[in-house]
Amino acid sequence: MPLTGHPIVARLTRVMKLSAVDVKSLEAIFERDLSVRKREELIVQGSEFRNLCFVKDGFAIRYRLLRSGKRQILKVILPGDVIGFPVSFFDRSTYAVVAVTELTYAVCSFDSYIRLCYEQPQFGLVLSWLAAQEAATYAEHIVNLGRRTPIERLAHLLLEIHARLLEVERADETSFNLPFSQEVIADVLGLSVPHLNRVIQQLRAEQLITSNSRLIELTDLAGLRKLAQYQPMDLAPIPVPKHRE
Secondary structure (H helix, E strand, C coil), X not given: CCCCCCHHHHHHCCCCCCCHHHHHHHHHHCCEEEEECCCCEEEXXXXXXXXXXXXXXXXXXXXXXXXXXXXEEEEEECCCCEECCCHHHCCCCCCEEEECCCEEEEEEEHHHHHHHHHHCCHHHHHXXXXXXXXXXHHHHHHHHHHCCCHHHHHHHHHHHHHHHHHHCCCCCCCEEECCCCHHHHHHHHXXXXXXXXXXXXXXXXXXXXXXXXXXXXXXXXXXXXHHHCCCCCCCCCCCCCHHHC
16 A cells, blocks of 8 residues: 555654665555544454554554553554554553544554565564664653653653654644643643643743644743753664665
């Protein structure tokens, strides 16, 4: 299936050289394009899942639901992300994924991707690079929940989402659309909704952000970075062996 304009291509080309042949090889393993509605679950906690879904448009969340009914959101899923990673490496999923907007994605079986990696090892390498990026993002979330103050948490999350959308050309230099409810953002940051609302008002009062409906404007990017102690995470490109240059 054609990948022209797909954000995963923009993401992959930042870390590896993709030839037209490489893109065709990747296109060949996709079985179909799918769309799901808002609030539809893609992965059920405790179930088997053996697909990789490359998000083209829309947003979702990866979360863990406890017996108490409390929810912890582990990751916000954006265009260019891969659903089914890392759950496809395990027998059962320890988390769930649900769409928070209408979501469209290209899907391939995990086995098809593994066969592609045997035939063209660079696709195995790129998955390792994406795993490294995901691990670094998770580390920052741990710091958020463990040590950053609520206002620092929110500032860091907004900067992270902006950077990830900018990477796949879905954001402007200082603004982006944020289609997540305050309930979702609160569950990402480990805050109550009233506490989150106060923190948002504080960022506005300090003229670090403005917002209009779903549009977030980072009016003082340097100030936000200083507040959150935010360090951009730019992946180093995959080294190319000299004989392939």
